[in-house]
Amino acid sequence: EPEVTQTPSHQVTQMGQEVILRCVPISNHLYFYWYRQILGQKVEFLVSFYNNEISEKSEIFDDQFSVERPDGSNFTLKIRSTKLEDSAMYFCASSDQGAGETQYFGPGTRLLVL
């Protein structure tokens, strides 16, 4: 069964460093998302992406964040200068259509900022 994959599974970085989280969505899906979950808390939306542009972003997704689909398969989240409060599990998700369709989540990348 097709699935969303993410790399790395864990990332430890120093505050102020740049990180890139990578995702490979399900191959025929058109809509892509990033969510994050701070330990023990609920899942929060960061950004949605369709047709090579951002469709919607949350207040969390400030100028330090960016997303890109550099080729036909990868979808990346970049945090330009990490802060301690960026420590969280980051989930990528994809769906083959928009609203009303199941979003399939990847296994997540656990980011720890020291």
Next chain:
Amino acid sequence: ELKVEQNPLFLSMQEGKNYTIYCNYSTTSDRLYWYRQDPGKSLESLFVLLSNGAVKQEGRLMASLDTKARLSTLHITAAVHDLSATYFCAGDRSNFGNEKLTFGTGTRLTIIP
């Protein structure tokens, strides 16, 4: 802005018992989703409820949606240990394009033998 609340936050129940998790949302949400998350793992889709009165069942789990009451329920029948997990409901807001999911706080379910 859509807000989603679940209760209870924590639920400990014995095997074989029935229980219900409640999900309330604040404004119109045309669709309601239920996900399961095991500790340290990703979110697994359980149900997508698309319209008022929708009911879906899979094994010992049954989900329903009442859009007039802005309420969805996840009913667990004759619980077994394998159902121990955190359950999240989520809503989205619109019929247009790719909508973000707004998640509830989650219900951590523990099934005791």
